[in-house]
Amino acid sequence: MTATELVIDGVTLTAGTHRLVQDVSLTARPGEVIGLVGPNGSGKSSLLRAVYRVLRPTAGRVSVDGADAWSLPVRQLARTVAAVVQEAGVDFDLTVREVVAMGRTPHKRLLDGDTPRDADLIRSALAAVDATDLAHRPFDRLSGGERQRVLIARALAQQPSLLVLDEPTNHLDIRHQLDVLGTLRRLPATVLVALHDLNLAAYYCDRLYVLRDGEVTASGPPADVLTPRLLAEVYGVTGEVAIHPRTGAPQVTFLPGAPLPTAQAEADPSVP
Known part of the structure; x- marks a missing residue:
């Protein structure tokens, strides 16, 4: 697994007459973990769909190592990009191991069986998400959190150079949220991940892009992006941001009550 470069250049996405994303870059x-954050409906999932080729841009370009992602052969793209999406109600009449083994498909010819290397990669992917003991269980009988971990393992088994994930911590307990994001952080691959939890995003991501109403409203290192003013303007909430003394990452604390009006916040020197 090696890392690749992803460039989204001026992408606009529409659904009928509705504009989902407007001129996003x-x-x-290579090797970065990039976080997409923003309120529900801000365009995060739509932008990810343009990367793993489900939603074609009406303007702009998605490039993978300089090549137009939408012009690459399907098999070549599948060897480069793996996606973990929000799949409500997904059912496979397969064991967990068989689901994870599907990640090896782009690297095989039709009717090829598992090689010893495939078997090793499948075992490693299961271990990475703490799912080794689930290997022989039916996928369709797992809990939501267990399914999520298996789908992440399938993507890991694919050995992509670019991993795209839409809310991968959904349904996971705290321990597995940390384990999964820690695994992504250590991968020798580029990662683009949409997250709702701003504290997880601040700790695990190199840079954040904040979407609001389909447009990028802020981007940069988490400490530069996550400010009380941004929380008020983008999320409509009051929050305090401090640097955690142990992790060195910004930590957001949300407070009850409406945020200060912008003019009042600008006059308050305690609001960065």
Whole structure:
């Protein structure tokens, strides 16, 4: 697994007459973990769909190592990009191991069986998400959190150079949220991940892109992006941001009550 560069250049996405994303540009350099954050409906999932080729841009370009992602052969793209999406109600009449083994499909010819290397990668992917003991269980009988971990393992088994994930911590307990994001952080791959939890995003991501109403409203290192003013303007909430003394990452504390009006916040020197 090696890292690739992703460039989203001026991408606009529409659904009928509705504009989902407007003129968004984003760069993920090889090996970076890039976080997409923003309120519900801000365009995060739509932008990810343009990367793993489900939603074609009406303007702009998605490039993978300089090549137009939408012009690459399907098999070549599948060897480069793996996606973990929000799949409500997904059912496979397969064991967990068989689901994870599907990640090896782009690297095989039709009717090829598992090689010893495939078997090793499948075992490693299951271990990475703490799912080794689930290997022989039916996928369709797992809990939501267990299914999520298995789908992440399938993507890991694919050995992509670019991993795209839409809310991968959904349904996971705290321990597995940390384990999964820690695994992504250690991968020798580029990662683009949409997250709702701003504290997880601040700790695990190199840079954040904040979407609001389909547009990028802020981008940069988490400490530069996550400010009380941004929380008020983008999320409509009051929050305090401090640097955690142990992790060195910004930590957001949300407070009850409406945020200060912008003019009042600008006059308050305690609000960065």
